[in-house]
Amino acid sequence: MPIDEAYKNLAISKLEEFGELAQQKIKNSVSELDPEDLEFGLSLSLQDQELFKLWQDCIENNNYMEVSFVEVMEHHDGAYLKATFKNSKGPYTAERYVSVRSSGRVEIAHAFLLETKGIVVRMEKEPDGSFKVFVRYK
Known part of the structure; x- marks a missing residue:
């Protein structure tokens, strides 16, 4: 049964809402960095209550995501299934790893x-x- 387009659009709009705020907050942090530090990547810590509240609603509780990767693996303690679900729109991507x-x-x-x-x-x-934010040049 196909997904309701309105439900899908709501999930994408939540991603965009979080993405726009995150981009603004990260832009402020990255503008203070030396460009040479971004050659190999740099880890930052960001604390923001507004982002934290939106993360819960827009990323973790966002129920519409498309399957992008599935793998069944054998490991020393038995088999396990790895799946990645993804939502993306423009420069923003949310991923769930299960x-x-x-x-x-x-x-x-x-x-x-x-x-x-x-x-x-x-x-x-x-x-x-x-x-935890990791930033690097593409």
Whole structure:
């Protein structure tokens, strides 16, 4: 059964909402950096309550994502399934990584990616409520 277009558009608009705010916040942090530091990439920590609240709604609880990668792997502790789900619009991409182990353990992680003006940004939420941001030239 095909997905309702209105539901899909709502999910994409949430991604855009988060992306626009994140781009603005990251732009401020990156403008203070030495361009030579971005050659090999640089990790930053970003703390922002507004982004944190939007992350929950727009990235983690965004129910519409397309399957972009699925793999079944054998590991020393049994087989497991790895799947990546993706939402993207323009320079913004949200990814959800799901691993299901043969023991039944499920691990879920999220990332937000932004490509703008020759710079690639990868953003992940840390357990302490901050964001780990990796920035490098494309």
